[in-house]
Amino acid sequence: MKKILSIAVLLLIVIAGCKKIDYADNEQTGEGLVDFGLKLPVSGTAIVLNSGTPTATVNFSWNAAKPGLYTAPVYTIVMALKNGGDLNEPYVSFPVNGSVTAVDLTQQQIDDALKAKGIPNGAKTDLIWGVKATNGSVSILSQTIFNVSITRMKDGASGFVxxxxxxxxxxxxxxxxxxxxxxxxxxxxxxxxxxxxxxxxxxxxxxxxxxxxxxxxxxxxxxxxxxxxxxxxxxxxxxxxxxxxxxxxxxxxxxxxxxxxxxxxxxxxxxxxxxxxxxxx
CATH class of the missing domain: 2.60.40.10 (Immunoglobulins)
Known part of the structure; x- marks a missing residue:
């Protein structure tokens, strides 16, 4: 009799352990992001801004930071001074609309951002740049960080053929x-x-x-x-x-x-x- 009861108790434990869990009422409170890298402009690029073509663009692109579950991240391009700068406290930044992984910044946008930091006309600034991804729960920086120099607008001329x-x-x-x-x-x-x-x-x-x-x-x-x-x-x-x-x-x-x-x-x-x-x- 005791043997039969022991078997019955064991069966109940197994059945309880195999019972399907219902997640319908669980609320997801956060998820991770997978590390990602930069594409363009490559490290060592020298960008010279032309006051004659302020609407010309500079392309910035990177790989996607894939979400752990569902929420696609939004991105911000961040730049810091090459000497002593910290991308966690960017010198200048450019928010990106949506979850795209490439954006064309106009030369005027870039020049205005550097001008606001007091960089003189025609002066070259050595920077590092990266991308910050955030999905509301997690924020991470791109694994790669590229060097770039940017020379502010001074003299300039329009394109011709x-x-x-x-x-x-x-x-x-x-x-x-x-x-x-x-x-x-x-x-x-x-x-x-x-x-x-x-x-x-x-x-x-x-x-x-x-x-x-x-x-x-x-x-x-x-x-x-x-x-x-x-x-x-x-x-x-x-x-x-x-x-x-x-x-x-x-x-x-x-x-x-x-x-x-x-x-x-x-x-x-x-x-x-x-x-x-x-x-x-």
Whole structure:
């Protein structure tokens, strides 16, 4: 009899332990967030703000901080001084609408935030940036933190494009001794920002498309024809020879663009064109 009772008690314990728990009336009071990282701008990026294009944007993006259960987080871009700064006490911050993981900040937004901190016009500030994610219960910072430098607006100019000669790899044959024939380069006008000096132009040439150190250059014509530059075939040939292109009959594939300058600001045209020249022998 005692054995039967023991078995019955054991069965009741097992049944009670296997009973399904009803969570219908339980209220969730919090949940975690999974660590996440940054994408753009990458560490080491130098952002120079242009007062001539205040609505141009800088893209910031990151991976999603996945919620533990249901609540998607909202994000805030946070920046602190590189030396001695703390992203938990940001120098400047930019709240992000919704749960998106990328946002385009206008150059004016960024400049206004730095201006409010007393950073002078045209000054460069070394910063670190990250993203803070919060879902109402938990707040975490991005696992990665990137370095970035931002130079505040001072002088600036609007974007502009090349018009002629049209980009082509088809060779143009010229008489290298002709002073009666010439190339005319044309582009649209770049407008200086309010308070910036007048814009001047220079046509720059390169073999590689890198115009940091041009192969050679020619100045734009005097105003009001300052969106053109003219160079005779002879002057063009002489410049090419002086910069290493000594074989007249060999096709020389040049890349060219235009640099607009106002004050301490230099603005490259939006495009790079190709020009292939063969000189008659």
């Amino acid at each position: 090349l018009l002629a000669p049209a980009s082509s790899t088809s060779p143009i044959t010229i008489n290298p001794g002709s002073t009666a024939e010439s190339f005319t380069f044309r582009w649209t006008k770049s407008k200086p920002a309010v308070g910036s000096p007048a814009v001047s132009y220079k046509v720059v040439f390169s073999l590689t498309g890198d115009f940091t150190t041009p192969l050679f250059s020619i100045n734009g014509n005097a105003s009001p024809a300052d969106t053109t530059a003219t160079i005779t075939y002879k002057a063009m040939s002489d410049s090419m020879t002086a910069h290493g292109l000594t074989t007249l009959s060999a096709p020389a594939n040049l890349k060219w663009t235009v640099i607009a300058t106002t004050g301490n600001w230099s603005q490259q045209a939006d495009y790079v064109n190709e020009l292939t020249i063969i000189r008659e022998v």
